[in-house]
Amino acid sequence: MKTLQQIRRELHQIPEIGFQENKTQAYLLEEIYLLNQERLTIVKWKTGFVVHVQGLNASKTIGWRTDIDGLPIKEQTSLSFESNHEGFMHACGHDIHMTVALGLLRKIIESPIKDSMLFLFQPAEEGPGGALPMREWLKSEHADLFPDVILAFHIAPEYPVGTVATRPGLLFANTSELFIDLHGVEGHAAYPHRTKDMSVAAASLLLQLQTIVSRAINPLDSAVVTIGKMTSGTVQNIISGHARLEGTIRTMDAETMATVKSRIEALCKASEIAFECKVDIDYGSGYYQVFNTEEMTNDFLSFADQDPSTVAIQCDAAMTGEDFGYFLQEIPGLLFWAGVDSPYGLHHAKLNPDETVIDYLVPFAESYIRKLSNHGNV
Ligand SMILES: [Zn+2]
Numbered sequence: 001m002k003t004l005q006q007i008r009r010e011l012h013q014i015p016e017i018g019f020q021e022n023k024t025q026a027y028l029l030e031e032i033y034l035l036n037q038e039r040l041t042i043v044k045w046k047t048g049f050v051v052h053v054q055g056l057n058a059s060k061t062i063g064w065r066t067d068i069d070g071l072p073i074k075e076q077t078s079l080s081f082e083s084n085h086e087g088f089m090h091a092c093g094h095d096i097h098m099t100v101a102l103g104l105l106r107k108i109i110e111s112p113i114k115d116s117m118l119f120l121f122q123p124a125e126e127g128p129g130g131a132l133p134m135r136e137w138l139k140s141e142h143a144d145l146f147p148d149v150i151l152a153f154h155i156a157p158e159y160p161v162g163t164v165a166t167r168p169g170l171l172f173a174n175t176s177e178l179f180i181d182l183h184g185v186e187g188h189a190a191y192p193h194r195t196k197d198m199s200v201a202a203a204s205l206l207l208q209l210q211t212i213v214s215r216a217i218n219p220l221d222s223a224v225v226t227i228g229k230m231t232s233g234t235v236q237n238i239i240s241g242h243a244r245l246e247g248t249i250r251t252m253d254a255e256t257m258a259t260v261k262s263r264i265e266a267l268c269k270a271s272e273i274a275f276e277c278k279v280d281i282d283y284g285s286g287y288y289q290v291f292n293t294e295e296m297t298n299d300f301l302s303f304a305d306q307d308p309s310t311v312a313i314q315c316d317a318a319m320t321g322e323d324f325g326y327f328l329q330e331i332p333g334l335l336f337w338a339g340v341d342s343p344y345g346l347h348h349a350k351l352n353p354d355e356t357v358i359d360y361l362v363p364f365a366e367s368y369i370r371k372l373s374n375h376g377n378v
């Protein structure tokens with residue numbers, strides 16, 4: 001049987017983006033078919049799948065979710081097991097997440113627990129988002145497999161191996177992409193009156209968008225509206241007939257997200273009138289907040305605190321997004337960070353997580369799950 005390190009390195013070499021994880025799915029299934037199948041039910045869903053492990057005397061199902069997708073980033077780590085999918089990289093650690101899930105699955109098969117487990121190998125976390133459709137599929141097609149409680153972790157470059165961090169309540173923000181297209185009338189630079197200049201309209205809209213957080217949001221709430229990319233026009237002496245703003249919205253609760261979106265829509269409507277143009281808004285993909293079940297998270301933190309090989313930290317909420325929030329919207333549970341000690345952050349082309357986290361985390365997670373199975377009555 002392959003070592004977990006070898007599995008992680010082989011997965012690292014074949015990163016695939018959302019809903020294209022065909023090789024990844026085949027690789028994982030091949031590893032899982034090697035295990036004792038007696039208690040297993042495997043059901044494929046798109047490029048992901050779930051594995052149900054029947055408990056010895058189950059009163060609930062404990063879910064463990066891993067994401068499986070990579071990113072369209074060209075790797076620059078020079079590792080011997082660098083990505084061999086040119087232009088793609090596991091730059092968010094999902095190769096580590098998958099390997100830990102596989103390691104945990106091996107342990108639970110070797111030495112079964114009282115409760116049942118459902119391992120969710122979920123595609124497309126980075127976009128367009130696999131958690132929500134996977135949850136809906138499970139609920140409607142395999143309600144008997146639906147977990148009663150659910151867990152996941154994400155690698156955290158800023159902590160050393162052996163540190164886990166989380167917090168009860170809100171951990172990750174509500175997020176939404178934002179694409180705004182402004183359609184006007186292109187024309188000669190010297191005849192502005194015969195055109196509808198979208199560079200001016202976009203510049204004005206960009207500045208007005210800055211008033212949303214400062215003027216429409218309660219100062220005690222938090223929100224981010226960032227336009228990271230702005231494009232307009234074709235050449236220096238032609239007035240631009242089309243401009244595009246690309247950005248992202250982050251908020252700490254779902255209502256604030258709704259407020260931000262309604263202000264964006266109002267400002268875009270105002271631009272249409274002021275600049276005689278057509279403005280289209282596309283929110284792209286967006287993720288619901290990650291809200292950890294409070295009692296369970298406190299219990300997890302005190303469990304981690306008592307583990308001699310673990311440093312447990314109660315961290316702050318972050319403005320990053322995670323589609324695991326869609327599972328937590330309906331299932332009690334939590335997501336935690338696990339340190340991997342890398343000077344480069346998530347989504348960085350040089351991210352090189354310390355893979356010894358796998359050998360630390362598998363037994364740690366296993367013992368927490370055994371505790372949940374024996375005592376937890378969630
Ligand atoms: Zn990511």
Ligand SMILES: [Zn+2]
Pocket residue numbers: 092093094125154
């Ligand atoms: Zn990630």
